[in-house]
Amino acid sequence: MGKSVNPDLAKARSQATFDPANLTNYLYGGPEKLRRKRYLPAFVFKELCTEMSLTDLCLIFLGLLTHVSDYLGLTLSIENMAAKEYKEEGFKSTDDMSREEAYEESMRRAVYTNKRVLQLNLQDQEEQYYFREIFVPGANPFALHYVMFKDAINTQGTEDQIQKWLPLAETYAVTGTYAQTELGHGTFLRGLETTAEYDVQREEFILNTPTITSSKFWPGALGKTANVAILNAKLITKGRNCGMQSFWVPLRHLETHQPLPGITVGDIGPKFGYHTSDNGFLQLNRVRIPRENMLMRYSKVLQDGTFVPPENDRLVYVPMTQFRFVVIGRSGWTLAKAVTVATRYSAVRRQSEITPGGGEVQILDFQTQQHKLFTQIASAYAMIIAAKAAKDLYDSAFSKMEKGNLEDLPMLHALTSSMKAFNTWEMATGVEQCRMACGGHGYLLASGIPQMYTDMVSACTYEGENTVMCLQAARFLNKCQEAANKGERLPQLTRFLQTSRLNISSSLDQDVDLNDIIAAYEFRAATVISEANARLNAGLAMGKSQSEAWNYASQLLVKAALAFSHWFTVRALIENMRGAGFDNSTETLLLQLAKLYALDGMLRYSGDFRKVG
Ligand SMILES: CC(C)(COP(=O)(O)OP(=O)(O)OC[C@H]1O[C@@H](n2cnc3c(N)ncnc32)[C@H](O)[C@@H]1OP(=O)(O)O)[C@@H](O)C(=O)NCCC(=O)NCCSC(=O)/C=C/CC(=O)O
Numbered sequence: 001m002g003k004s005v006n007p008d009l010a011k012a013r014s015q016a017t018f019d020p021a022n023l024t025n026y027l028y029g030g031p032e033k034l035r036r037k038r039y040l041p042a043f044v045f046k047e048l049c050t051e052m053s054l055t056d057l058c059l060i061f062l063g064l065l066t067h068v069s070d071y072l073g074l075t076l077s078i079e080n081m082a083a084k085e086y087k088e089e090g091f092k093s094t095d096d097m098s099r100e101e102a103y104e105e106s107m108r109r110a111v112y113t114n115k116r117v118l119q120l121n122l123q124d125q126e127e128q129y130y131f132r133e134i135f136v137p138g139a140n141p142f143a144l145h146y147v148m149f150k151d152a153i154n155t156q157g158t159e160d161q162i163q164k165w166l167p168l169a170e171t172y173a174v175t176g177t178y179a180q181t182e183l184g185h186g187t188f189l190r191g192l193e194t195t196a197e198y199d200v201q202r203e204e205f206i207l208n209t210p211t212i213t214s215s216k217f218w219p220g221a222l223g224k225t226a227n228v229a230i231l232n233a234k235l236i237t238k239g240r241n242c243g244m245q246s247f248w249v250p251l252r253h254l255e256t257h258q259p260l261p262g263i264t265v266g267d268i269g270p271k272f273g274y275h276t277s278d279n280g281f282l283q284l285n286r287v288r289i290p291r292e293n294m295l296m297r298y299s300k301v302l303q304d305g306t307f308v309p310p311e312n313d314r315l316v317y318v319p320m321t322q323f324r325f326v327v328i329g330r331s332g333w334t335l336a337k338a339v340t341v342a343t344r345y346s347a348v349r350r351q352s353e354i355t356p357g358g359g360e361v362q363i364l365d366f367q368t369q370q371h372k373l374f375t376q377i378a379s380a381y382a383m384i385i386a387a388k389a390a391k392d393l394y395d396s397a398f399s400k401m402e403k404g405n406l407e408d409l410p411m412l413h414a415l416t417s418s419m420k421a422f423n424t425w426e427m428a429t430g431v432e433q434c435r436m437a438c439g440g441h442g443y444l445l446a447s448g449i450p451q452m453y454t455d456m457v458s459a460c461t462y463e464g465e466n467t468v469m470c471l472q473a474a475r476f477l478n479k480c481q482e483a484a485n486k487g488e489r490l491p492q493l494t495r496f497l498q499t500s501r502l503n504i505s506s507s508l509d510q511d512v513d514l515n516d517i518i519a520a521y522e523f524r525a526a527t528v529i530s531e532a533n534a535r536l537n538a539g540l541a542m543g544k545s546q547s548e549a550w551n552y553a554s555q556l557l558v559k560a561a562l563a564f565s566h567w568f569t570v571r572a573l574i575e576n577m578r579g580a581g582f583d584n585s586t587e588t589l590l591l592q593l594a595k596l597y598a599l600d601g602m603l604r605y606s607g608d609f610r611k612v613g
Pocket residue numbers: 143148178180181186187188189190220314317318320321409410413461462463464465468472475476
């Protein structure tokens with residue numbers, strides 16, 4: 001391969017005022033994690049020389065390039081470089097394939113990586129993710145199996161159920177999905193219609209999708225891949241509806257992979273993206289499963305049909321909260337990939353002149369191009385670092401929850417809901433800006449950016465539609481504002497509602513002080529949350545019911561959740577950049593990037609900031 005690097009790109013890199021290795025180590029969690037991240041594909045690639053076709057080897061080699069060329073946490077678009085470099089060998093990226101062929105190609109690669117992960121005994125989830133991403137670009141048919149299916153067993157199953165089912169999932173003796181959404185309901189979980197009726201005579205649940213709208217619809221891997229589902233259904237026992245519970249439901253025969261009796265299952269057809277994920281539909285016609293198949297960590301059904309409720313009925317929602325964290329992190333990395341492609345392209349693309357007769361310049365020299373890209377580089381760093389900060393909060397809250405202390409669950413739900421909405425919306429806007437910054441070539445699938453967009457933008461919808469998630473977070477924020485109005489003690493994360501003041505010391509002719517930036521974002525969030533609360537109370541004062549007043553204030557409530565996330569992100573970015581122990585040149589650059597991110601945010605939301613002075 002040994003291709004030389006484009007001289008414009010080499011020159012741009014040589015002008016770096018910092019050592020990229022320090023930053024790459026920080027982004028990947030330290031030199032040892034980074035070494036392993038780079039070692040794994042190299043190890044497999046070396047060993048695999050005999051086992052894979054030339055085109056696969058090239059794909060893996062390009063994957064290695066990704067790691068060798070980690071640069072400011074940036075990675076390449078592997079799939080499409082492979083297509084570009086190896087077209088003559090007839091290598092076809094999945095871009096040229098039918099949906100069937102693309103699914104089969106991804107399935108082949110995914111099954112291969114599943115085997116390698118087991119053989120390499122890769123325990124670390126992040127390492128597994130890196131490894132898979134190299135070999136299976138785009139939506140992985142096992143995505144639900146790797147995360148939500150196993151998380152649901154781990155968080156909702158009893159110890160016995162975990163012992164029984166998790167090894168089957170870890171060794172791929174079964175392939176799972178997480179089947180909750182129905183044709184008629186995705187957001188409103190209390191509206192789910194699938195029933196699980198307890199038959200006390202036979203100590204079994206009878207699963208039924210009684211209407212067309214109760215058909216399970218959307219779950220990934222349901223169309224072809226999965227043979228078991230963690231399925232959410234309305235539990236009915238002793239004639240009483242006991243709400244949504246989770247069940248281990250066999251779907252297909254483990255040997256023949258044919259649907260089991262009473263099961264009608266298939267693929268829902270072409271989508272906007274996610275072409276290599278077989279999202280499917282499922283109808284259940286009075287399918288029987290043993291009582292032991294209900295995940296009973298928190299709620300139980302005794303042999304005589306007695307329902308033992310959970311200590312907190314929200315615990316059944318935990319798998320969604322966990323996966324929202326995954327989505328929060330992935331949003332930043334997806335934007336990092338897209339802005340890498342666009343920045344590298346902007347260093348090598350020469351177009352138009354700045355000085356007449358001066359010759360065509362790198363488009364990176366245009367200030368408008370720099371604004372398009374540098375703000376997205378800053379946004380990618382902000383999202384990646386804020387996700388790390390949120391994860392630290394999550395880990396401490398989750399360890400308390402595992403000991404039965406649920407006091408942080410509302411804060412955790414609010415944080416994950418608002419950050420999932422904020423990050424995925426920011427990522428979607430940012431990736432599209434990167435695509436357009438590449439002109440016509442950004443519109444080529446070979447650029448890699450269109451697939452990054454069409455695959456990841458679905459995250460604005462799944463795991464809780466973003467507007468709904470903002471309103472969920474606003475429930476918590478509004479409660480905190482009500483408590484603040486009464487002078488009550490607030491959770492640590494929202495104490496700024498009582499303390500935030502706008503005492504900005506910076507003047508316009510000075511370089512802005514970072515503490516002032518955090519104070520401005522904090523004050524803006526406090527003001528917007530307070531305004532949303534005031535609008536809700538105004539609705540009540542007009543005689544509206546609580547739910548009508550909520551709807552009356554909902555646009556402001558969504559804004560409140562986003563302002564809260566924006567503050568959390570800016571604070572995390574600045575505090576982590578100051579405290580990360582970088583050398584001076586790197587820290588100076590990163591704080592410059594943090595200012596760019598924050599000031600760009602003030603420009604984009606100038607109405608809010610002007611209003612709060
Ligand atoms: C939007 C929801 C939460 C509405 O739930 P609902 O039953 O209508 O009740 P409330 O809005 O009144 O909320 C009740 C109460 O519960 C709290 N709560 C809600 N969710 C959680 C949670 N996850 N953790 C903790 N607490 C929670 C809420 O705050 C209320 O408490 P209060 O004290 O404020 O009264 C619900 O319908 C919902 O979550 N909808 C979204 C559904 C969803 O996320 N689906 C995902 C399906 S899986 C998927 O998409 C997978 C994709 C993977 C892939 O393909 O990659």
